[in-house]
Amino acid sequence: MLAGMGLSIGQVAERTGLSVHALRFYEKEGILAHQVHRGPGGRRVYQQQDVDWLRMCIMLRMSGMPVPEIRRYTELVRQGDGNELQRLDILKEHQERVQQQMVQLQECLDLITYKVGKYQDYVNSIATRAVGQ
Amino acid sequence: MLAGMGLSIGQVAERTGLSVHALRFYEKEGILAHQVHRGPGGRRVYQQQDVDWLRMCIMLRMSGMPVPEIRRYTELVRQGDGNELQRLDILKEHQERVQQQMVQLQECLDLITYKVGKYQDYVNSIATRAVGQ
DNA sequence: CTATGAAGTAGAGCCGACTCTAGGTCAAGC
DNA sequence: GCTTGACCTAGAGTCGGCTCTACTTCATAG
Structure with missing residues (x-):
């Protein structure tokens, strides 16, 4: 199952422009749509989809969306189908x-x-x- | 000498939308172009020109100019003629x-x-x- | 006279979003 | 076997821009 190789936190930092600190902080704050898998030694293994999601979060942050609101949105996405109207509300408001x-x-x-x-x-x-x- | 009546800090707060706290803070930070005159009991007496200046400062702040840079600009204005090039630099950069x-x-x-x-x-x-x- | 309200000062506190520290694990290279 | 470097956690620290507290002073109204 060629799922695309995982990325280390350092690689994700490079690709997103965020610091490794910020990446851990974002995870703690619950603004990653998918739980980050852990590799040997407990190290985070990111996928490309995480990078994509982070890039969107960066756009939201850059445009002034506060972290708690990004978290709300992220939670809706994590819950899966059925709450599109709520997601739409958040986006429209923003x-x-x-x-x-x-x-x-x-x-x-x-x-x-x-x-x-x-x-x-x-x-x-x-x-x-x-x-x- | 009908110089236009002075305004209390409360009146200036109303007209600018700043809080009285913020007004005192701005003064302490040195971002008032002209020294605020004091009335009986040590109360601040503002003039219309102060309100005008504050409105510009509000625009600068709203657009993200940090307080220290507004102070630099204010100091140049306070110094009077001769430093227009420096003022221009600050504005252009911003x-x-x-x-x-x-x-x-x-x-x-x-x-x-x-x-x-x-x-x-x-x-x-x-x-x-x-x-x- | 006393209470209310707007003002004064100095300095502490708050909030958001990171950022950094301290102390530890682990793999690879010399 | 030791160093280096990337990673880990938990929690403390920072910074900017106000905002609020504590306490005082005055002037006016009841």
Whole structure:
């Protein structure tokens, strides 16, 4: 049964950009969809699917979903079919938050861009005067 | 000299959405461009310009600028003319960070929207089947 | 006069998300 | 046989940004 070779925690850290500490922490926090199998010496053996799942979790974290909410979502996935509506709710709610955040961020960016423009003009005018005559 | 009446810390809290605690904290952290004047009994008296400045600081914070960097910027403004290039540098750097953050956030949003779509389709198909026949 | 409420100060506490420490196991290489 | 390095566990520490506590001072209202 060629299930694809397992990965060590170090390899997963490399592939995801997470630290080994963070990986253990995430596991303890229950945000791994499938239980991590243990190899000789009690070492974690990850599969590609774990890496994929972690990458999604990273996206959720990056966009500000708190760990407890990722855990809730993970638990639903672990429970299997039948709770898709609940999963959808979590995702939709988060989607909305991210959209709002982007609107806010755009407002901030507009202000900053405005100020950058003003300072740029001013700095240019000084430079021109100095060089010009 | 009709300089516009002063505002109490409570009024500024109302107008900015910051807590009075946060206002005192910001002052202690040195992110007020002008020193807050004190009224009878040692009470802070803010001017409209302080509110304006605070609103900008709020934008900077919302977009992720750390307090120490806001302080650096504030100090430059306090020093007065002559350091516009440095102020520009801070703003430009932050502008870039915010832009990157928005790109990342958009990627996350795309993934979430994709998943929401999938779950929505699935949930719809279940509902249809149940109602349909 | 006394109680209420808004203000003041200094400093402790909290929360989230890691990050790091201490002390241990184990396999491979010199 | 000893070192190195990757891994293990449990739990402590860190950091940023507030938030809250304890206690005081004042001014106004009842």
